[in-house]
Amino acid sequence: MAISFDLIPPRTRVTQNGDGAAQDVSASPTRTFLCTLVISDQIEQESLDVSIWGSADGQEWGKQPLLKIPQSFYRGHVKQVLDLTARTETKYIRARWELNRWGRVAPTPMFVIGLHLDEVPAFAHSGPAAKGSSAD
Secondary structure, X not given: OOOEEEEEEEEEEEOOOEEOOOEEXXXXXXXXXXXXXXXXXXXXOEEEEEEEEEEOOOOOOOOOOOEEEEEEOOOEEEEEEEEOOOOOXXXXXEEEEEEXXXXXXXXXXXXXXXXXXXXXXXXXXXXXXXOOOOOO
């Protein structure tokens, strides 16, 4: 059964930079995930940067993210693939978000977001297609 979970729960209102809870992904056989960022509300003149960080122990998160989702300004969905197959030491992942506001009206940025991950199932390997025989 494929793993499915939220790194940021749906409809989470964020008004400052932050980190999500750690998620153990060590049980994933494929270590590949489809990440879907959903922005359901925002105000004008602001940006959102979301990244996914990895850790071997759930304590040390390194200096570079595993994945940076493209910077967002508006409502909508953004999908990207997180492939951990070459990062066998990574047992935990978590989301980090950074907000930037340059508007004049409200000084506090605000986004309503969610980040969902679905494990990409392993593909069955089938050899070359069998050639059909022809009757003469």
